[in-house]
Amino acid sequence: MTSTLNKYKNLSIDIEEGIATITICRASKLNALNYATLEEIQLAIQEIQENPSASSVIITGEGSKAFAAGADIAELANLDEIKAKRYSQHGQDVFASIENCPKPVIAAVNGYALGGGCELALACHMRVAVESAKFGLPEVKLGTIPGFGGTQRLTQSIGKAKTLELIMTGDMITAQEAKELGLVNHVVPTHDELYRKCREILMKIATSGPLAVSMVISSVNAVYSSQERGYQKEAALFGATAKTADFKEGMNAFLEKRKPNFKGR
Numbered sequence: 585m586t587s588t589l590n591k592y593k594n595l596s597i598d599i600e601e602g603i604a605t606i607t608i609c610r611a612s613k614l615n616a617l618n619y620a621t622l623e624e625i626q627l628a629i630q631e632i633q634e635n636p637s638a639s640s641v642i643i644t645g646e647g648s649k650a651f652a653a654g655a656d657i658a659e660l661a662n663l664d665e666i667k668a669k670r671y672s673q674h675g676q677d678v679f680a681s682i683e684n685c686p687k688p689v690i691a692a693v694n695g696y697a698l699g700g701g702c703e704l705a706l707a708c709h710m711r712v713a714v715e716s717a718k719f720g721l722p723e724v725k726l727g728t729i730p731g732f733g734g735t736q737r738l739t740q741s742i743g744k745a746k747t748l749e750l751i752m753t754g755d756m757i758t759a760q761e762a763k764e765l766g767l768v769n770h771v772v773p774t775h776d777e778l779y780r781k782c783r784e785i786l787m788k789i790a791t792s793g794p795l796a797v798s799m800v801i802s803s804v805n806a807v808y809s810s811q812e813r814g815y816q817k818e819a820a821l822f823g824a825t826a827k828t829a830d831f832k833e834g835m836n837a838f839l840e841k842r843k844p845n846f847k848g849r
């Protein structure tokens with residue numbers, strides 16, 4: 585049976601054989617996460633959590649190019665320090681709702697997972713990526729830092745040295761490199777294979793008791809539950825970058841399709 589929830593503007597949601605698939609539908613902007621999309625993701629996770637016909641979740645992006653190419657830079661460009669801090673805290677809350685979802689959530693990474701898109705994938709319980717996908721946290725190139733939990737979850741996922749290298753260089757890595765680092769669970773050759781693999785994992789999990797599965801999620805998350813201060817620090821510093829000239833320069837340079845000229849202030 586397939587059911588579709590149609591009230592979302594930036595997402596499509598289908599429920600089939602107990603698996604709810606959330607697809608971010610902003611392909612013309614490489615599925616960049618604007619505020620409205622973040623709000624809808626939070627609402628969708630809440631609704632799926634309460635919907636007895638869904639036992640698990642796949643999050644993916646529309647098209648074959650991008651999972652999500654980050655927070656929406658056109659929106660970020662206009663933020664001051666206070667609004668940027670709030671924006672960061674809001675993104676962190678949305679992604680925490682994914683991480684704490686009692687039903688298993690897999691990111692089906694179908695293309696670019698950059699910035700907030702990479703952070704979205706990191707908030708999911710597992711990541712399966714198509715071979716052509718690219719991962720990265722390129723915020724420094726825009727004069728800012730990851731603000732949706734990336735400094736915390738990437739460190740949890742791949743350790744400090746590699747996290748610092750990836751975030752400070754802003755480099756993109758391939759799906760295969762991401763797998764070697766432990767950021768990705770599985771890499772598959774094609775988009776068809778991507779959804780097949782996600783379904784295979786979720787169907788296997790569905791044969792076990794859902795209460796026990798939810799307790800596994802909660803128990804594993806508890807390993808990191810004392811690290812609240814790291815998220816607060818990240819939001820405060822993300823906000824602080826928004827009052828710098830480099831932040832405006834970095835964001836404007838992207839929107840004007842030119843190289844930024846950072847001054848260190």
Ligand code: COA
Nearest residue numbers: 612613614616653654655656657658696698699700722723
């Ligand atoms: N926010 C807002 N718009 C974005 C975006 C983002 N994070 N990422 C891409 N877009 C938009 C582009 O502005 C462009 O819009 P336009 O057609 O109206 O000009 C459209 O999506 C296509 O992107 P484009 O850059 O032309 O595609 P590309 O194939 O040349 O490059 C990327 C792809 C992913 C390398 C490039 O889009 C990119 O670097 N994006 C930003 C990544 C980033 O810094 N994310 C962190 C944000 S905090």
